[in-house]
Amino acid sequence: VISRVLTISVYVVIGVALVGLEWAARVGTTRQLPTLAATLQWAMRRRSSQLGLLLAWWWLGWHVITAS
Amino acid sequence: MVGGHPVDDYETAVEQIETESYWRVLREPAIPIILTALVVHIARRNGADIAIFVFAAAAILVDRRWQRDPTPSETLRAALDTLGARVLLLASCVYAVVLALFPRDGWVSVVGLSIPGLVALTLLLRKPDSPLLTGLEAPASPGAAWRWWPVLGVTMCLWELASFLQQPDSQTDSFTHPTLSSVVDPLLAEPVLRSVVVVCWLLVGVWLVCGIVSGPRRAQRSTSQ
Helix, strand or coil: CHHHHHHHHHHHHHHHHHHHHHHHHHHCCCCCCCCHHHHHHHHCCCHHHHHHHHHHHHHHHHHHHCCC | CECCECCCCHHHHHHHHHHCCHHHHHHCCHHHHHHHHHHHHHHHCCHHHHHHHHHHHHHHHHHHHHCCCCCCCHHHHHHHHHHHHHHHHHHHHHHHHHHHCCCCCCHHHHHHHHHHHHHHHHHHHCCCCCHHHHCECCCCCCCHHHHHHHHHHHHHHHHHHHHHHCCCECCECCCCCCCHHHHHHHHHCCHHHHHHHHHHHHHHHHHHHHHHHHCCCECCCCCCC
8 A cells, every 4th residue: 555655656756846846937936937738839840749649648638538 | 950050951951861871860869768667567567558559669660651742732731820719728728628528437438538549640640840941940959958958758668567567467557556547546537626737737738739830930941842
């Protein structure tokens, strides 16, 4: 049970870190950190990244939401 | 503008793109990431995921061939502007609520989640791609700190992979080391929560498509095409 809690806790920590990074990018003192949206927009300057991100989004929703 | 430098001779620039190596796409991040994920899906023995990732890699490689003669997307751009954020939000909510009424393992759910992806993919494949070919200005680099985002993403993937490797077998979830999808699985059985997740997922997709279709602002070309 401890292992399960530890495993899930790491997911939670990563989720909190994600929110924290976004917060730091928006209102934090370090203006050098871009928001997630800005980073993705920059990544999408390449055509392959546009397709890759779109298919990743599609797959992630399909994979998580359906009970296949 | 390309990489912050003005394009003085558009025809020369287009010719440069057409003559560069086709396989240059392999040096970009998308294909290596997809192939790495594909290895994991092969280990998982999940036929649908394997097919999707093979399709993704093939789509990028084939699209590389197609982008010689891009079609202008002003009509699509105007259509998205006309629809507006409120209409898209309302449509996403209605779509998600209707979808949540059906069981997750039914064909309605599978088809319902496939349609947005197919629509988005169709819109993207119609969109002129290269900032050079469309006369769009490439977005400015966000600075070195952007690396924190992929660091977080890779950490997440590695932790998920570590959990997967501790499963009894590729098809059986581990209780002590659950993957993220097995953690959220019981939560998504609840229709209300599932519809909220579908709305969020749809809105991310709308944001991606709008970002790709709208692109960065148009740059002035110094020569006629």
